[in-house]
Amino acid sequence: MAAHAHSYYAATAAPSPERPPLAEQAEADVCVIGGGFTGVASALTLAERGRSVILLEARRIGWGASGRNGGQVLPGWSGEGELVKQLGARGAEFLERTRYAGNEIIERTIARYGIDCDYVRGAMTVANNQRQFGALSQEFADAQKRGDSDHLTLVAAGDLRRHVAADVYCGGLVDARAGHCHPLNLVLGEARAAETLGARIFENAPVLEIIEGAQHAVRTEKGEVRAKTIILAGNAYHRLAKKALGGYMLPAQTFMMATAPLGEARAKALIPNNLAVADANWVLDYFRRTPDHRILFGGRCTYSNRVAADIGAELRPRLVRIFPDLAGAAIDYAWTGTIGIPLNRVPLIGEIAPGFFYAQGYSGHGVNCSHIAAEIIADAIDLKGADKNLFATARHFRIPAAGAIGNPMLAMGMTWFRIKDALGI
Ligand SMILES: Cc1cc2nc3c(=O)[nH]c(=O)nc-3n(C[C@H](O)[C@H](O)[C@H](O)COP(=O)(O)OP(=O)(O)OC[C@H]3O[C@@H](n4cnc5c(N)ncnc54)[C@H](O)[C@@H]3O)c2cc1C
Structure with a gap:
């Protein structure tokens, strides 16, 4: 069973019983891969909007950057200069509109679900x-x-x-x-909140394969989730969708x-x-x-x-x-x-294939942005808002054979x- 990194946060975390790995053939409206802020905030916002959600986390909720970071909830985005350079007024309008959106989502969530995270x-x-x-x-x-x-x-x-x-x-x-806040307790509290709304969360459940289709199939060692919509939220820790995302x-x-x-x-x-x-x-x-x-x-x-x-x-x-x-x-x-x-510090948010979304790459500035990204994707799933397209329009650089x-x-x-x-x- 995976343990959190030996950190101040893990040592002072709220009790969070380990959830079992996936060991069944399951179905949901949305399958989320990764249990950091991007994945958990996506699961929570979609559960609030009435969707059935299954979240698969390779280790423990908050095991990645979300449970280990500086806990600084700072406004804005990384790569702001590049976004304005590339997208002009449209980029500037987006940045102004969303500057504090992540802070607002986090404060609202903490208040709504009574999350104790020293905010x-x-x-x-x-x-x-x-x-x-x-x-x-x-x-x-x-x-x-x-x-x-x-x-x-x-x-x-x-x-x-x-x-x-x-x-x-x-x-x-x-x-x-x-x-600022205790980020591990924030993400654990958000996961609990999603579960109270019916989301199912599995830990120690690394996703090994995604098979795209009208209903995507998301496979782990012992189970599979079928869902029309999937969200890849493994950030720097995943090796999935290499053809579409590798090298960026x-x-x-x-x-x-x-x-x-x-x-x-x-x-x-x-x-x-x-x-x-x-x-x-x-x-x-x-x-x-x-x-x-x-x-x-x-x-x-x-x-x-x-x-x-x-x-x-x-x-x-x-x-x-x-x-x-x-x-x-x-x-x-x-x-x-x-x-x-x-490479240009602009986060990567978009849709690889119909119903296959991803959000990653906030550099060291993701507490706030991951929560906004979750709403951008939830809006895209609900066919509302065009911010996902804004990120798709932004030009990103790719290194061929990035691994090497x-x-x-x-x-x-x-x-x-x-x-x-x-x-x-
Ligand atoms: C030391 C440090 C300090 C930081 N300080 C700050 C700060 O003060 N303020 C700030 O805004 N940002 C900070 N950041 C950045 C911020 O923590 C990240 O941008 C943010 O947490 C990213 O969230 P995420 O959910 O996208 O990724 P992560 O939190 O990394 O979560 C990804 C999750 O996906 C899981 N996963 C990966 N592959 C699979 C798979 N195949 N199947 C299932 N699950 C999978 C991983 O196990 C992991 O739990 C810091 C980061 C670090 C590392």
Whole structure:
């Protein structure tokens, strides 16, 4: 039986009894493959709309990136610049309309189903250099122009310590509509909610094969689901539909750790207003407090499938650069997770064949977007809304024979992003 990664989240997860694997021939309106946010939010929204749903998860609900991430519920999408460049006004309209849609879905779901996942509002982007502070100032000015800045506060370097007790940043932008949460408890709560509405969830049920047809057949080792509609939501962890999806997105490992509890006063002194903090780099550092007064810290990325032997040791210098007082703090948990990075950073959302949908590749920005993607697909199934087509129109790049040469190419690309960060360009 699969276990969750040894993480702070798994150690503090709400009880979630293991569900059995699929061992029958079943039928449903919709079969969802993958039990992260994309799959579970899709199952929930479709069950709310009265569809019968079966979800198949290879390991445990939330086992992938959704149960291991920074828990930062940040607005917007990865690849925004590319979407506007390619789609112009249509892309800009979509981004403005959906900027906080994921946050709204998550807050509504938590309230409706009483999900206890430590959700609080408030996040801050911090600038590593004057150029980044200029970009945040511009973002603030643009929001003011739109009449949509009440929830934003531009913070100059001199005032920064009121939010983050660090001297390494040049200022920041606080967003009171963004938030943070215990992501594993969120996805587990969403799965329970879907089940209360009749969705059936199977764990330890890796999908081995999909046979397309008027009714698609989704096969596991011991069972099969027949459904007119299927949603592939395995993100960076699946190897299905290679012909249609192979080479568009490459996997990258990213790291997180949790300090030992620091005590209330010490943790609050570091991040007084309990904001989720992320810097504005391409390869960014992000951190926040937990309710038991730890600092959760994430950063680094590796593109070679090489996982560091000592993740805590890799991350600690980054944490200590920001908070020198934590030089001696014990690290209780350190773990990695895999994200999917499309080559142009625009998420991949679409329909491979009639009734065969997929959503994946939000880079490191998927808590919010996965929930919006679930609604986009549910709307497409209900023949409402055209946002799925917007993503289909966006041009994506594909690496032929990605398995063989893809990750070295991604590694080269990311070295370029690191150079950009280092040069502040
Ligand atoms: C360390 C880390 C930190 C991050 N921090 C943040 C953050 O702070 N904010 C943010 O917005 N985003 C963050 N992200 C990104 C975010 O977590 C992801 O974009 C998001 O969770 C993707 O959700 P998903 O459901 O598409 O994929 P996943 O959560 O990866 O779920 C995919 C699931 O599909 C299952 N699966 C795969 N293949 C099969 C198969 N054949 N059959 C059945 N099941 C299958 C897997 O077992 C897995 O459970 C972070 C990611 C990581 C790894």
